Amino acid sequence: xxxxxxxxxxxxxxxxxxxxxxxxxxxxxxxxxxxxxxxxxxxxxxxxxxxxxxxxxxxxxxxxxxxxxxxxxxxxxxxxxxxxxxxxxxxxxxxxxxxxxxxxxxxxxxxxxxxxxxxxxxxxxxxxxxxxxxxxxxxxxxxxxxxxxxxxxxxxxxxxxxxxxxxxxxxxxxxxxxxxxxxxxxxxxxxxxxxxxxxxxxxxxxxxxxxxxxxxxxxxxxxxxxxxxxxxxxxxxxxxxxxxxxxxxxxxxxxxxxxxxxxxxxxxxxxxxxxxxxxxxxxxxxxxxxxxxxxxxxxxxxxxxxxxxxxxxxxxxxxxxxxxxxxxxxxxxxxxxxxxxxxxxxxxxxxxxxxxxxxxxxxx
Amino acid sequence: xxxxxxxxxxxxxxxxxxxxxxxxxxxxxxxxxxxxxxxxxxxxxxxxxxxxxxxxxxxxxxxxxxxxxxxxxxxxxxxxxxxxxxxxxxxxxxxxxxxxxxxxxxxxxxxxxxxxxxxxxxxxxxxxxxxxxxxxxxxxxxxxxxxxxxxxxxxxxxxxxxxxxxxxxxxxxxxxxxxxxxxxxxxxxxxxxxxxxxxxxxxxxxxxxxxxxxxxxxxxxxxxxxxxxxxxxxxxxxxxxxxxxxxxxxxxxxxxxxxxxxxxxxxxxxxxxxxxxxxxxxxxxxxxxxxxxxxxxxxxxxxxxxxxxxxxxxxxxxxxxxxxxxxxxxxxxxxxxxxxxxxxxxxxxxxxxxxxxxxxxxxxxxxxxxxxxxxxxxxxxxxxxxxxxxxxxxxxx
Numbered sequence: 001x002x003x004x005x006x007x008x009x010x011x012x013x014x015x016x017x018x019x020x021x022x023x024x025x026x027x028x029x030x031x032x033x034x035x036x037x038x039x040x041x042x043x044x045x046x047x048x049x050x051x052x053x054x055x056x057x058x059x060x061x062x063x064x065x066x067x068x069x070x071x072x073x074x075x076x077x078x079x080x081x082x083x084x085x086x087x088x089x090x091x092x093x094x095x096x097x098x099x100x101x102x103x104x105x106x107x108x109x110x111x112x113x114x115x116x117x118x119x120x121x122x123x124x125x126x127x128x129x130x131x132x133x134x135x136x137x138x139x140x141x142x143x144x145x146x147x148x149x150x151x152x153x154x155x156x157x158x159x160x161x162x163x164x165x166x167x168x169x170x171x172x173x174x175x176x177x178x179x180x181x182x183x184x185x186x187x188x189x190x191x192x193x194x195x196x197x198x199x200x201x202x203x204x205x206x207x208x209x210x211x212x213x214x215x216x217x218x219x220x221x222x223x224x225x226x227x228x229x230x231x232x233x234x235x236x237x238x239x240x241x242x243x244x245x246x247x248x249x250x251x252x253x254x255x256x257x258x259x260x261x262x263x264x265x266x267x268x269x270x271x272x273x274x275x276x277x278x279x280x281x282x283x284x285x286x287x288x289x290x291x292x293x294x295x296x297x298x299x300x301x302x303x304x305x306x307x308x309x310x311x312x313x314x315x316x317x318x319x320x321x322x323x324x325x326x327x328x329x330x331x332x333x334x335x336x337x338x339x340x341x342x343x344x345x346x347x348x349x350x351x352x353x354x355x356x357x358x359x360x361x362x363x364x
Numbered sequence: 365x366x367x368x369x370x371x372x373x374x375x376x377x378x379x380x381x382x383x384x385x386x387x388x389x390x391x392x393x394x395x396x397x398x399x400x401x402x403x404x405x406x407x408x409x410x411x412x413x414x415x416x417x418x419x420x421x422x423x424x425x426x427x428x429x430x431x432x433x434x435x436x437x438x439x440x441x442x443x444x445x446x447x448x449x450x451x452x453x454x455x456x457x458x459x460x461x462x463x464x465x466x467x468x469x470x471x472x473x474x475x476x477x478x479x480x481x482x483x484x485x486x487x488x489x490x491x492x493x494x495x496x497x498x499x500x501x502x503x504x505x506x507x508x509x510x511x512x513x514x515x516x517x518x519x520x521x522x523x524x525x526x527x528x529x530x531x532x533x534x535x536x537x538x539x540x541x542x543x544x545x546x547x548x549x550x551x552x553x554x555x556x557x558x559x560x561x562x563x564x565x566x567x568x569x570x571x572x573x574x575x576x577x578x579x580x581x582x583x584x585x586x587x588x589x590x591x592x593x594x595x596x597x598x599x600x601x602x603x604x605x606x607x608x609x610x611x612x613x614x615x616x617x618x619x620x621x622x623x624x625x626x627x628x629x630x631x632x633x634x635x636x637x638x639x640x641x642x643x644x645x646x647x648x649x650x651x652x653x654x655x656x657x658x659x660x661x662x663x664x665x666x667x668x669x670x671x672x673x674x675x676x677x678x679x680x681x682x683x684x685x686x687x688x689x690x691x692x693x694x695x696x697x698x699x700x701x702x703x704x705x706x707x708x709x710x711x712x713x714x715x716x717x718x719x720x721x722x723x724x725x726x727x728x729x730x731x732x733x734x735x736x737x738x739x740x741x742x743x744x745x746x747x748x749x750x751x752x753x754x755x756x757x758x759x760x761x
Binding site: 135136137139283286303306321 | 366367368369370371374434437645646647648650651652661662664665666668669670672673675676679680683693696697742745746748749750752753754755759760761
């Protein structure tokens with residue numbers, strides 16, 4: 001039913017993730033960023049809440065609940081309000097689980113889902129982005145060619161989260177001019193996971209370049225089998241997801257700027273008393289809401305199975321541009337302190353740059 | 365629940381109103397832009413339709429008009445969708461629809477049954493602004509003095525929408541200058557009342573189909589019963605706040621006007637892009653598109669964001685939730701956003717955005733007012749900032 005307020009269930013889920021954020025993510029976000037590592041036990045805490053396996057049927061190790069992109073969007077925002085790198089890592093298992101669940105053949109579900117829905121956090125991943133100026137998620141340079149009952153994959157990918165530890169990588173490649181997804185098992189000859197990347201943001205999340213050189217996989221590893229998969233929907237989910245992440249990141253930036261402006265006294269009064277600062281905060285407030293509502297709109301379309309091409313696209317481009325603006329304001333309101341790494345605003349500024357670029361993070 | 369897939373009822377209202385707008389307003393949009401101040405007689409077709417309905421009075425504690433059927437939408441959201449569609453046709457004409465003035469909204473909100481009987485079917489304009497009192501409506505200097513069974517009004521009111529066409533005007537005046545805002549009351553003044561004259565009509569940048577005028581009140585005597593609300597001057601500003609609260613309903617309406625004008629601009633731009641062989645597909649990396657396509661996509665995303673903020677404010681009103689912050693957010697974002705979108709579309713359209721053969725240049729002029737009236741963008745930002753920072757008027761001026 002149409003509406004803007006959370007249901008009891010949505011509130012409950014949000015609150016349980018907010019608790020993890022309050023107790024674990026927010027207090028450790030700075031250290032995770034500096035150490036470039038998310039301690040495994042933190043990820044277990046988020047994993048225990050079960051968001052990634054909620055929609056997986058009981059027979060495959062999940063909870064058999066209704067699949068809800070809206071609920072996932074709420075979770076992503078909540079986690080990203082604590083730390084965006086943590087949010088991506090915690091929800092990353094969905095990037096493999098959801099497409100297999102939604103688009104996989106029966107045998108693919110049977111083969112891959114139980115292993116992805118275990119007691120412990122262990123994430124497979126997806127490889128979509130490519131290291132080139134004109135990268136386009138709907139028109140890939142990586143290729144798949146069918147040959148003697150197998151597919152041969154070639155190409156280079158980047159921003160592949162947790163590629164070094166992922167049991168399986170969902171690789172996006174062009175098959176006869178049509179992008180499709182292929183399940184590549186770790187250790188497959190021809191798959192090479194490169195050095196860990198050093199990016200402007202998300203220091204705590206380990207991402208990798210990977211290369212595929214005549215990487216041969218069995219034909220049954222094409223997601224959806226002979227029929228293939230709805231790749232566009234996969235991309236739409238990723239676009240809605242990054243918008244939801246941006247909403248969280250921006251919300252945190254807004255909240256800190258708001259609180260700081262009330263405490264910071266200059267010329268004898270809090271800087272919040274000045275319109276030049278107060279108006280920036282006002283703008284941040286409604287832009288956060290804009291990003292969130294656009295993410296929700298796309299997630300709602302995905303939830304009812306309507307074509308979400310336009311909604312997801314608009315959500316992502318809006319979030320991409322606006323997240324940079326909001327997190328920029330977030331630094332600016334804190335002045336010099338915003339520029340210092342002891343405050344989270346500088347991390348948010350760096351992290352927000354990824355929103356416009358990142359594709360394939362299909363976690364809603 | 366948080367779920368934003370538009371319900372079937374909303375789509376039905378939208379489609380119905382779109383047809384009305386496309387067939388009755390759009391075809392005469394240019395004509396009445398050029399014939400500024402001429403009453404668009406075609407709008408007589410709308411006479412008799414009660415646009416400003418009176419919300420059903422509910423007992424205390426009872427939730428307001430919450431739609432029970434999940435396919436239905438509330439009255440505020442329905443109005444928002446209607447206003448967007450009408451303004452897609454033409455904003456100036458929408459503002460000129462008989463009996464749908466802001467004064468009608470004020471009467472519908474606070475009139476007694478007796479007053480509703482007298483004024484409910486009349487076209488009522490609203491007169492608040494004065495030469496020296498714009499955003500600071502609390503500082504108005506028009507006076508109303510009780511003299512026997514009459515109020516005697518004196519002052520000058522500017523920027524009154526539908527000034528020439530209306531039957532009566534809801535005039536804001538102070539009954540006690542010393543009391544400040546608490547002394548401000550509103551009065552219904554009927555056309556033809558001695559001492560009540562329409563001085564002149566303004567020539568404007570846009571919404572030229574809508575007549576905007578200045579009234580002079582010179583010892584204008586009206587019946588004692590023409591005051592809206594209580595004549596008592598309380599020591600609090602509750603009454604004034606109550607009047608300002610109507611803005612929580614009308615600001616999302618102005619935001620919705622902006623949605624309509626901005627969408628009109630975008631629709632024309634898309635049509636021309638497609639005629640030029642540029643197909644929009646909403647999937648390509650925007651950096652691989654032409655500059656104008658990228659601009660178009662971003663403008664459309666902004667429109668979508670504006671719309672969601674506006675729908676939220678209206679939806680909250682339908683649920684009886686206090687929406688002061690959200691109403692201002694929708695107006696702040698949509699007012700400015702619409703101005704920028706219509707400018708951008710005119711720019712993308714190149715020579716087609718300059719010529720009066722197309723409506724794009726007109727929409728750029730029309731939309732500018734939507735960041736000004738019913739509270740300027742700056743006032744909206746003040747309200748939002750005070751809300752989120754929890755600051756008082758004296759702390760954040």
